[in-house]
Amino acid sequence: MDPENIKYLVSPLICAFIGWMTNYLAIRMLFHPRQPLNILGWTWQGLFPKRQAELAARLGQLVESELLSHQDIRRVIDDPEFQVRLRTLVENAVHRFVQGKLTSLHPLLNTLLRGTVADRVQDMIVEEMERFLPDLIEQAATELESQIHIEHIVREKIEGFSPERLETLLFSMLKKEFWFIEIVGGVLGLAVGSVQAILFALW
Numbered sequence: 001m002d003p004e005n006i007k008y009l010v011s012p013l014i015c016a017f018i019g020w021m022t023n024y025l026a027i028r029m030l031f032h033p034r035q036p037l038n039i040l041g042w043t044w045q046g047l048f049p050k051r052q053a054e055l056a057a058r059l060g061q062l063v064e065s066e067l068l069s070h071q072d073i074r075r076v077i078d079d080p081e082f083q084v085r086l087r088t089l090v091e092n093a094v095h096r097f098v099q100g101k102l103t104s105l106h107p108l109l110n111t112l113l114r115g116t117v118a119d120r121v122q123d124m125i126v127e128e129m130e131r132f133l134p135d136l137i138e139q140a141a142t143e144l145e146s147q148i149h150i151e152h153i154v155r156e157k158i159e160g161f162s163p164e165r166l167e168t169l170l171f172s173m174l175k176k177e178f179w180f181i182e183i184v185g186g187v188l189g190l191a192v193g194s195v196q197a198i199l200f201a202l203w
Contacts, residue, residue, distance in 0.1 A: 012197055015192050015193025019188050023184070034049050074145070094122050095122055
């Protein structure tokens with residue numbers, strides 16, 4: 001190849017590398033340095049570690065307002081299908097109690113609580129529990145609403161992440177997007193370098 005023509009090939013490649021490397025470093029600088037560095041009076045720290053508390057607060061608000069709220073929890077608890085499953089769990093628990101715990105308390109109970117007698121006892125206990133189960137569910141739902149603060153839980157979790165953990169988590173979520181940004185940098189650099197090479201050739 002003519003040495004004169006090599007520069008027309010090298011220019012796009014160099015620009016592509018610079019474009020890719022620029023975006024690569026920009027992405028890494030979102031996370032690094034993890035701890036503040038003071039350089040000539042200027043503090044330098046990765047964007048995500050520096051604003052981790054703000055990120056945690058905003059994600060907490062987002063989760064509670066858009067993804068999972070107290071209304072969502074209440075909706076699940078009030079769902080008839082959920083209440084049917086809950087009653088089934090209660091019936092199974094009563095059955096295990098009568099057949100296991102209750103009959104083991106005394107030999108006489110073991111003798112009495114057999115067949116239809118045991119079934120009748122179970123039915124009586126289940127009927128009694130079903131009488132106050134709706135109130136119990138309502139009290140439990142109210143207690144959950146007052147005790148579970150979704151925004152606070154999410155914020156505390158994210159604030160508690162180490163910088164390494166935060167970086168790993170965000171990279172796992174945004175790996176494809178970061179890779180795309182790097183590639184776009186390379187492609188744009190290649191385009192700019194190609195335009196430069198064409199202009200050099202025309203001049």
